[in-house]
Amino acid sequence: MKEFTGKVWVLGDDIDTDIIIPTEYLALPTIDDMKQYGFYPLRPELPSLIKEGDIIVAGKNFGCGSSREQAPEIIKALKISCVIAKSYARIFFRNSINNGLLLIENDQIQDAVKEGDTITVKLGQAIEAGGKEYPITSLPENLMEILDAGGLVKAMQKRNGILKED
Numbered sequence: 001m002k003e004f005t006g007k008v009w010v011l012g013d014d015i016d017t018d019i020i021i022p023t024e025y026l027a028l029p030t031i032d033d034m035k036q037y038g039f040y041p042l043r044p045e046l047p048s049l050i051k052e053g054d055i056i057v058a059g060k061n062f063g064c065g066s067s068r069e070q071a072p073e074i075i076k077a078l079k080i081s082c083v084i085a086k087s088y089a090r091i092f093f094r095n096s097i098n099n100g101l102l103l104i105e106n107d108q109i110q111d112a113v114k115e116g117d118t119i120t121v122k123l124g125q126a127i128e129a130g131g132k133e134y135p136i137t138s139l140p141e142n143l144m145e146i147l148d149a150g151g152l153v154k155a156m157q158k159r160n161g162i163l164k165e166d
Contacts, residue, residue, distance in 0.1 A: 002123040006055040006081050009046065010115040011039075015058055016065030017092065021074045034070060035077040052079035055119060057110050059085065063092025072096040082121060084109055097143050100151035108134050 018041070025037040039046045056075070062085035063071060072095050075083060082102040096103050106127060113119060113129050120128040124138035139147070149155035149163075157163040 003120060004053065004081050005118055005120040006053045007051065008113050008115060008117045008119055009050065009054060009056050010110065010113065011042070011056060011058040011062075013059035013086075014061045014064055015042070017063060017068050017071040018065055020063070020071040021068070026068070026070060031070065031073045031077045035074050038074045038078055047078055050078050050080065053081045054079075055121070056080055056083045057085070057113055057119075058083065059110055060087045062086075062088050063096070064089040067091045067095065069095050069099060072099045072101040076101045084121075084127065086110060097146055098152040100147055100149070100154070102147055104136055106134055106136055 019039060021034055021038060022040055025034050025040070028034045028037075036047050062083065071092060075096075076099060080101075082104055083096075084104045084106050086107045087105060088096075088103055093103055104121065104127070109119070109127055109129060112132065112134065117129060121136075122128070124136070126133040126135050128134075138144075145159075146152050146155045149158050154163060
């Protein structure tokens with residue numbers, strides 16, 4: 001069982017891909033160049049405050065808007081361990097899995113935590129916050145294979161025996 005703990009950053013409902021990475025920064029050469037502008041319209045300071053392993057907790061319809069793949073790539077580049085939201089836009093969910101970003105759906109945790117809290121995620125079991133457990137469901141095995149490999153391309157390379165080492 002995979003388990004991790006992280007500091008919480010709380011965001012609201014309808015965080016769209018234009019908030020995650022505004023259009024004007026998509027012309028930058030790399031995701032690493034873009035990541036400093038993650039969530040810029042909402043909270044310009046957020047990328048400089050996020051530490052490796054932190055967790056975003058959000059409301060409903062996270063990742064709505066355009067289908068740009070840079071949105072989950074930016075979150076992953078910020079070294080967020082996972083996003084927990086009440087619900088996700090469907091295309092963002094799939095883009096996230098394909099890019100190796102773990103998303104967890106839970107409709108209770110956003111109301112149970114405040115920014116700066118520390119929570120523990122036990123994959124496929126529960127989220128521990130404030131002495132309580134909030135159950136979560138397991139992702140299907142094929143999606144976990146993609147996440148564990150670091151994304152769809154790496155999963156297919158691994159499956160086909162051609163994975164290149166970074």
